[in-house]
Amino acid sequence: MNSKRAKTSRRDLRLTPNQDSQIEEAAAILHVSVSDFIREASVEKAKQVREDQELMTLSKKDSELFIKAITEDSPELNENLLKAFKKNKALVKKRLG
């Protein structure tokens, strides 16, 4: 972790009285503040939504690295993975058979 405090931002949102009281009640049950509750719940939801996406957009730098990796004709083999493939050769044969 960085010792400097990370920069944070504010976001205001409107809630109906009903939504507001539902959130307050839920936060009370979990013994967390309303802002902690909203933050954690929405971050969790955001993660879920991202995971369910079937497409990932890469930055310019990541695109460059990714293209280089997938087009490399004689890639250097990772020793640990090679060992795992050798150890599980029977499985590999079954899947490719």
Place this chain on the structure above:
Amino acid sequence: MIPEEADIELLNKEHKRELFSCGVDALDIYLKQYARQNLKKHIAGTFVHALPDGTILGYYSLSAFAIDLHKAPAALLKGFPDYESVPATLLGRLAVDKQFKGKGVGGALLVDALSRSFSASKVVGSMAVVVDAKDEQAVAFYSHYGFSTFLGDESRLYLSMKQIEALVCAID
């Protein structure tokens, strides 16, 4: 050692899903509640490493994925005419039951998932296997096996299909 009678197969009703416990709630819940539904809906395939009595040692799930490369420099995209995205395979989940940790089940599941992805790539096309790593331990697991992390998303790593092909050839 992994029991010799264990095999890796598509999840079915005989597998004892309810007993599975890997230590990460989200991965246990997925296997118990969503894996079969997603299989039926053709969203994702789940493969389990199981004993003949249905005991599950571990599982993984695979689905179709795409990598959007429209931010790449045009010169690099020359080899990919008309495409702004390339097909990939998502290894969304991989988990080992607590009881069977440290026996090489994770490695066997990973090799199986990569071999299966390579085999499928000959039919539908896939240029890389992308993995979702749920925590730092998972990131360390995939890094150990040579996966590269995306700079913009530390929870996702990838391995090129050419790399998998080379591994398959190397053990032949």
